[in-house]
Amino acid sequence: MRYRMRMFVLVYVLVFAGMMLFWWGPSKLHYGMYSTLQQGHSLRTVSIVRDVQAAGVAIDDPAYGYDNYTSNFWNHSTAFCDGRFIGYSRLLAILRNVVLDFKFARGQKGGENISDVINQPEEEEFYKYLPGFFKLPCKEPIEYNFIGDSHHLNSWIENALETDGKVFSREAGIYIDWTIAITRYEYANLYHTMTDYYNAFLMLKMFRLNSKDVTILIIDGHPSGGLDATWRYLFGKVKRVSDFRKPTLFKNMIWSMAGYESPLDDHFLPNVPYIEEFREFFLFHYDVSSSYKLNCKRLNILLIWRHDYLAHPRNPSGKVSRKINNEFELLSKMQETFRTHNVRGIQIDKYPMKKQLQMIAKTDILIGMHGAGLSHTLFLPKHSGLLEMFSMYYTAENRHFRAMAGWRGLHYRNWENMDYEREVMEESTNVDEAEVARLTVEISEQMCPKSS
Incomplete structure (x- = not known):
């Protein structure tokens, strides 16, 4: 009887664990990361620390990993190419010494007056990529995928990123500023654009950056919109990818998480990180x-x-x-x-x-x-x-x-x-x-x- 009872309990536990694993799989992982009710976690391993150092993050800063939100990201990082590519929680990534070559993209330049592109199909405003749009100087394949609605990030991995091991030509441009790369899906809608603003703000918090030292790189071909100017108020510089007419090396490029994966777009979260600080950040930059x-x-x-x-x-x-x-x-x-x-x-x-x-x-x-x-x-x-x-x-x-x-x-x-x-x-x-x-x-x- 005891043996049967133990077996019953064991089966029950295994079934329950399986159900929880199904529910809290990769597609749900970010929910727990956004909850500020979670207990903090320590940094994962020495190797992860080295990866972050390779990406240019100053981990000797006592604030590194200082809160639940960012430490959860550190705890779920995966590195490739000796730290030149680090993905975090399948929501975002940082690339070090990545070359961007716009000739490997097809689509509208972007920034046009709306009156000049009336009835333009939306698909023309999202780029189609060829391998080589992004290049990393290593030969290791990047086997990584992003969760949920991170469609453009997965497209960058699958269609645009090339690891060819070639040394970058010094004759081309070098961009030394920290860069946050974004693709906007509903660029004319204040709510959806707010998720993009907020996500970029989270990148500042995660990597301990000052907004005036960061360039926002817009990787889409949307025409000019009424909310574009706000990017320039909040951050130091704003560039469209079409501004880079020759291959350019970016020392530190963050692939920001998609707006649809923003904490602001998960309406059942009990809390959202830095919500009051985001308000102060926004109002301060508008004086x-x-x-x-x-x-x-x-x-x-x-x-x-x-x-x-x-x-x-x-x-x-x-x-x-x-x-x-x-x-x-x-x-x-x-x-x-x-x-x-x-x-x-x-x-x-x-x-x-x-x-x-x-x-x-x-x-x-x-x-x-x-x-x-x-x-x-x-x-x-x-x-x-x-x-x-x-x-x-x-x-x-x-x-x-x-x-x-x-x-x-x-x-x-x-x-x-x-x-x-x-x-x-x-x-x-x-x-x-x-x-x-x-x-x-x-x-x-x-x-x-x-x-x-």
């Missing part, structure tokens, strides 16, 4: 104060509208959905409810980014339909609140901004339309003004509780 204090006698309440605008070549009409059909009535109701406070309604994307941030950094309650503009939740004051509205055809199951508010500890409410008669051609919604006002009052009372 916007982050010291705004709550004044319960004069709240700043900002409603943001979604209006049509031309953002990319595939939507020449500029039509957008999820608009508020009764903007004037909603604004009037809010001003009536909050008579002694400052209540405004604006189309925020009409303003330059600096002006947007100046307004957001002094907003106590932000209100808007679910949409990319609510990415500004990341830059609200720490005491503030978000009221998110949803149409019937874009429900509250979309947790993008609820997650952001949760990570930052902000007050959050949402209103979701359940009445078809409030929808106008799946384009705009007549929101319930009274209910939105009531929910806003709830947020204000949480922020400013009345004394008993």
Whole structure:
């Protein structure tokens, strides 16, 4: 009987372990790495330390591996070519002394005016590669793959990277700055571009870099967009890969993780690393104060509208959905409810980014339909609140901004339309003004509780 019982327990443990391994396989590995609730880990082995040294990272810096997030990456690194290629957690990589040769790429140059490329197919804005686009001076094959939606990184490995062992010609260019290479998938959308900004910021943290000493290398052929200038505010230099017309050696190139693999895009994470530091980083580089204090006698309440605008070549009409059909009535109701406070309604994307941030950094309650503009939740004051509205055809199951508010500890409410008669051609919604006002009052009372 004891033998049978032991065998039963052993089988149970093995089955359970197998299920956990299936669930926490490579595709789930990064979830655990992003959780700041995990216990810290020490550096893995002496060989990994040597690999990192070869990549140019100063591990004698006492801050090296100083937190759970970066140490988890160090613990899951794989090196090739004597440390010239190191992959981390199948999400990103660093290449040392890699040569980039743009003649081995096919696609649009990028940076054109949208009006010149109207109706341009999106596939023309993503490069097709030939072996030799990237070259490493070694003969070892790079047998590495990236997880999830890291499509361009896997394409760089499979189609673009060549290890031929040849010595680089000194007649070509040499780029000594640290370089973060990115491919943008939804470059005109503030939310998805925010994941790229944030990922690049994480690379600064991981490799202990100063933004002014880093070049952002854009490896795509998208035309010029309204969010491009922000890269130049946040980082020292921004280059398009098409700017390099001759082979160029990059001393240290980071292949940043894909936007779709960003912690910001995993809405069920309990925490996200450096979220408040990212806010400070962003506001600092735009010279916007982050010291705004709550004044319960004069709240700043900002409603943001979604209006049509031309953002990319595939939507020449500029039509957008999820608009508020009764903007004037909603604004009037809010001003009536909050008579002694400052209540405004604006189309925020009409303003330059600096002006947007100046307004957001002094907003106590932000209100808007679910949409990319609510990415500004990341830059609200720490005491503030978000009221998110949803149409019937874009429900509250979309947790993008609820997650952001949760990570930052902000007050959050949402209103979701359940009445078809409030929808106008799946384009705009007549929101319930009274209910939105009531929910806003709830947020204000949480922020400013009345004394008993």
